[in-house]
Amino acid sequence: MDPIDQNALTEAINRLWAQFLPQMRGRVDTLETAAAAFAANKLSSAQQVQANDAAHKLAGALGSFGLTKGTVLARELEIMYSRESGPDSALAARLGQIAAELRTLIENRK
């Protein structure tokens, strides 16, 4: 492929974003489900691993699509879910809050 200008690259990245949006939404679904389970004191170890994985993948990807704040938020969740003993119970509300913020960021990306 011949080198392209910045506008063409941005357009191409936007097309990739549209292609992978369902995958991003699925990762946020996982985080919302885990946050709700944790708030109800029902977070299984499998759900914790899935949430950690979803947060890790979002942290690694969102910034490349221009959502730097999304990477910061997802990284915060990754740290919380990566604790062997599970997230700190005092942070239950924060888990849900971050998942909701991620949802908003993803749905509102231009």
Next chain:
Amino acid sequence: MEVFPGVAHRILIIDDEDDIREVAALSLESVAGWEVVTANSGAQGLARAVEFRPDAILLDVMMPGMDGPTTFRELRKNPATARIPVLLLTAKVQSTDQRRFADLGVEAVLFKPFDPLTLSSQIAGVLGWN
């Protein structure tokens, strides 16, 4: 935006996450004009490295099955791929992880998320292709 006209380097991207793979490939092809081949696992990456003989390999750390460090060691064992520069790509930002990865003997450790506009210049800088 930095472009490298006339130098069509060959890059192999090994990453199990298709969104990362696609953005990285788009970035390297479109910004730098490099030739890119991708693999979605360590095992596939080993085979592609032998077939494609890339000038460098961009290798994800966390992959199911054969992870990045294991894939790197396998690349080094094979005389056909032992001398290909490898750059690790990771979303792990903790300093202990960074030291562990650097100790493997890779050319560099790059971090996710990367900027698609500057990924190629980062790689070129590390490998002295500028």
